[in-house]
Amino acid sequence: MYLVIVGAGPVGDHLVEMALEAGHTAAVIEPDSTLAQAVAERHDIRVLEMAIGDEDVVAESHLAEADAVIATTSDDATNLLAMLIAQEAGVEQRTSTVNQDSHLAIFRRLGVRVLADPERLIAEHLLNMTEP
Amino acid sequence: MREVARGVGFLLHIPAVMALLSMPVAFFAGEHWGLTGLGLTAALALVIGQGLRLLGRGAQTFHRYQSMQIAGISWLLIAILGAIPFFVSALLAPAASSASAAMDVFQAPVFALFESTSGFTSTGLTVVARASELPAHIQWWRSLSEWIGGIGVILLLVAILPAERGALNLYFSEAREEKILPTVKSTVRAIWLIYLGFTLFGIGLLWLAGEPLWRAVNHGMTAIATGGFTITDDSLMSTSASVQLAYMPLMLIGAISFLVHYRLLVERPGWRVIGQSTELRLLFWIALGGVLLLWAERWFSIGETGGVATAFVWLSALTTAGFASSDLALWMDGPLLLVLVAVLMGGMAGSTSGGVKLLRVGLLLKDLQGQLRGFRASRHELVMVHYEGARVSPHHIAELGRIAARLVGLFMLLWLLGVFVMLHLLPDDVRLAHVFFDTASALFNSGLSTGIAGPAMNTGAAVVLSVLMLLGRLEIFPLLVLAGWAFGRR
Structure with missing residues (x-):
């Protein structure tokens, strides 16, 4: 698969590592x-x-050929723009992190698979691990 | 100035010790007349050395340009002191003996100086026509001078690192640099031991391969120093192919950076880490690829590959050892040019070999690769190149490449200048390719010769080539610093 990853923060960096390991x-x-x-x-x-x-994002990232676009930034506006551009370019799989719960509906309406509030997710996960 | 005097004074003890250690050779070989020259060298070196140390009392720690001055002055003085045994023994050799005939050429001080310079720069060009007839102590003195010259170059890099220190990432990454500098002394001692160990190994190997003991001792020393002096009349041309094979690993060991040897033997980081060295990989591939290329070139030009002897010439040129397994004067210009490429490149930085060093060749190639990738990349793409096992920004490589290019350019200019001057000192019918080749052989401390730099050359040519050998050995800058200082603008 050819993935276009938006954002090279901690999440993006790990995503790159795992994607490469998986052979993408x-x-x-x-x-x-x-x-x-x-x-x-x-x-x-x-x-x-x-x-x-x-302006050149679509051309330089070969977005039209991408199998998936994944937005990983902590800024929902950036993520939303990435999703809209991916939709315009006809990318089937669009995935994004969403940092504010109130934005979830907007992303869902666009047909984006979302990971809501990653930090909250981590917190829940930690809690799950601690409870016997 | 005190610092320089003190440094030079200290280094002048080296030829003194060398001469003292060589006196037993003259004594046991029954060449008592040879003791005079060696004794004179030892005495003069000690007196001047101690005198300079007295002058240098109260010296502070020195800066890099001062270490460059020290290196420049010392190499010059040591070459001059080293010429004394040649000159004096030539005057004192018993008349009408074969030794006196072979030594005859050294009665001209210029040729004695040429031989000594060639030795201490571990170049290997010689004015001796029949080296097998030289008295034993002179044979030994030639080999010893190359051996000491060889370790001298390694230590020059370790102690007075060149401007490209940043490129020596593998050995001097940021943290290591701090760690290694206070311990220069112990590093130097370890490198000495490694050098000595490899020399003994080489002598043993050559002896087992079938060389007579005295020859194995002399050639083992000059092989590890990638020097190229021999005690035979035709270098290694009449040596059998199997014995020539035994020389190859020795020359290659000499052409590999001793910092790599140091790491391999002392720190043992494993082959994978060492194998990431761009320079080492370059050495491997150029050694291998060049042999194949030279075989093909000879096969197309004369219908045969020349087998081991041809492979030997390539390795001898690349490591700048300068042993000759084939008479290059008879080679056509095409294959000769190929060999010239190897002479220009030389071995690794921090080894005993000459040339512009593969470190710089590697940096320039990487710089080129980075630039080409930059052309192909889209406007916002970040381009990276692999260097020393890491992904590095081309800007960083370009910076190092600029320093490398400056020195390579300077080398090429000097070469052209050398050829220009040499053309005025040589007979008219000499082949231009040969002038280029032998001038490069001196400047890049190779020692391979097409016959121009040999017994038949005139005084002027000997002086010019001696200067080129010194310039090449010190990688030009120390002597430029020296010249700049002499003309009063530091």
Whole structure:
């Protein structure tokens, strides 16, 4: 599978590592130059140092050929834009983290598979692990 | 100035000790007349050395340009002191003996100086026509000078690292650098021991391969130093193929950085870590690929590959050992040019070999790769290149590449200048390819020769080539620093 990953923060970085291990090819879009440099140094992967709203994003990331787009940033606006652009480009699988519960409905209406509030998820997970 | 005097004074004890250690050779070989020259060298070196140390009392720790001055002045002085045994023994050799005939050429001080410079820069060009007839102590002195010159170059890199220190990531990553510098002394001692160990191993190997003991001792020393002096009349041309094979690993050991040897033997990080060294991989592939290429080239030009002897020439050129297994004067220009490429590149930085070093070749290639990838990449894509097992930004490589390119460019300019000067000192009918080859052989401390740099050359050519050998050995900058200082602008 060819994955386009939006954001090279902690989540994106781990996602890249796991995707590569699973044998997928991937491209990462990250506007912050420090984060972009770091992910490029760690993984054998195509890194685009640009914002998702950039004009050339669709062409440079070969979005039309992507099997899936995954948005991992902590900013819902960025994630939403990524999903809209992916939909325009005709990408079948669109997945995103959603950081504010109130935004969940918007993402769902767009046909996006969502992971709501990742931090809350971690908290729940921790609690599950502690209870006997 | 005190610092420089003190450093040079200290280093001048090296030829003194060398000469003292060589006196037993002259004594036991029954060449008592040879003791005079060696004794004179020891005495002069000690007196000057101690004198300079007195001058340098109260010296502070020195800066890098001062260490460069020290290296430049010391190499020059040691070469001059090392010429004394050649000159004095030539004057004192018993008349009408074969030794005196073989030594005749050294009655001209310029040629004695040439031989000594060639030795201490571990180049291997020689003005001796029949080395087998030289008196034993002179044969030994030549081999010893190359051996000491070889370790000298390694220590030059460890102690007075060149500007490319950043490129030596494998050995001096940020943390290691801090750790290794206070312990330079122990590193130096370890490298000495490794060098000595490999030399003994080499002598044993050559002896087992069938070389007579005295020859094994001399050639073992000059092989590990990638020097190239021999005590035979035709280098290794009449040596059998199986014995030539025994020389190959020795030359390669000499051409591998001793910091790699150090890590392998002392720290044992495993082959996988060592194998990530871009420079080491380059050495491996160039050694292998070059042999195949040279075989093919010779097969197309003369209809036969030349077998082991051809492979030997390639390795001898690449490691800049300069042993000759084949008479290069008879080679056509095509294969000769290929060999020249190997001479220019040389072995690894921190080894005993000369040339521009594969470290720089590797950096320039990586820089090129980074640039090509940059052309192909889309506008916002981050391009990376693999270097020393890590993914590195091309900007970083470009910075190192710029420093490498500066030195390589300087080397090439000097080479052209050398050829230009040499053309005025040589007979008109000499082949231009040969002038280029032998000038490069001196500047890049190879020692392979097409016959121009040999017994037949005139005084002027000997002086020019001696200067080139020194410039090449010190990688130019120390002597430039020295010249700059001499003209009063530090």
